[in-house]
Amino acid sequence: MLNQKKVELMSKVALYEHGEGRTTLRLNKYYKADYFSRNLLSSIPLGILTGVLILAVIFVADSEWAIRAYMSIGGTLSIILLVVVFAVFVAAYSFFSVYMFNHKYDHYRGNLRMYSLNLQRLKNIYEEEEKAAQELRSKEKEHEMAD
């Protein structure tokens, strides 16, 4: 006879695995700190790329202003200023990406916990079934021995 509770749990687990789980189950491989450091490492080069692209757009939009600013501030000072602004931007970008990934991690972690709980319940049901089957088998053996 079908165990309705088991079918319900199996459906829930399968639905999760085929839906949100396809992206979130990967998170299960990481501790929060590992997940952070991994994303932080990927955010730094991407932050640099974003900064370079933004600078390029600013230069194309108003190249005259950029050249005038460079001339008025002076070569070395303008390069130092640029590097400082760039470093601040990359730091802000990395901070923002950590914040966003933290948010994402916490959000998906809740659903993952529910998924793990359902798996645990399913495991318990299987164990109970196995136990019941073993008991039945041992009783049958006892009957055979008695006969």
Added chain:
Amino acid sequence: MKWLIKTRTRIEEFYLAHRRVVNYILRLVLLFLSFLLVSGQIGFQPLLSNVWFIFAISVLLAFIPTRFVMIPVLIYTIIQVVTLSYGLGVVVAVILVIMYLLYFRFASQYGFLLMVLPLLFIVKGQLLAVLLLAVIAPATSVFAVAFGTVFYHLLHYLNTHAVVFASTTGTAEFEKAETLLKGVFSNPEFLSTLVVLIVVFLAVHFIKRANFSHSYEISIAIGTGFYIVLKLLCDLIFGTITTERLVIFCISGLVCGALAILLQYSLKALDYTRTETVEFEDDEYNYYVKAVPKTAFKTETVNVKRINKRKTR
């Protein structure tokens, strides 16, 4: 408002029963309208701008998951702009990549907003998306609002100045790109719209988080008021005020506000009359909990089964 919640429940049940088909149709409609919008604004490539071609690629691309659905529209936009000018194509591609790296990399689930906002701009309904996002989505989705506004104004500027860009043959691509960037980012209309939408978003988002009854509805009403007043102020500052513009702001603002309240109510109906407040404590904290129940009605599926048939003489 019972009918609204009943309708929502019915839609929800229908959606759950036919989730895959409904999702596919929604993506198809969104893609088709977005491609139409882009081709309507910057349809420089005749084959790509053909309605049947657009429909065919929309049917094919609607199988893509929702989080990646904006990518084909962005590629389509870049191809259309490259047809006009390589320099402009590169600039548009760089702006779109910046948008992706700054926000959509972290929140690809909101990528579709880059398509929805320009569509709403066409019908002057951008406020609707801003109000709903501010109420439902996290504060960081303000970036989606900003980038949707940039994308629409980019398309709009290319549309209105296409003749200039096409006729200036021989002009360096760099100069064309400079004209485009200066034209878009120093346009008072664009700047005022961007500032107003961001201010409205932040105001609505922070008011709705306040701890008082009907904070959602009140925040939307205040946001609508803010929008109309700020738009009026910006027009006065830039000297672009006309009766026609004023009427459009007021009517579109009020309609969007009313629609946002209706939609918000159907998405998250709270019954403030049954609010419960509980106070308890443990070893470390004292808790003050305010619980507002959600309003929900089960659709009536009455099945009358006659056990004894009435005898008729």
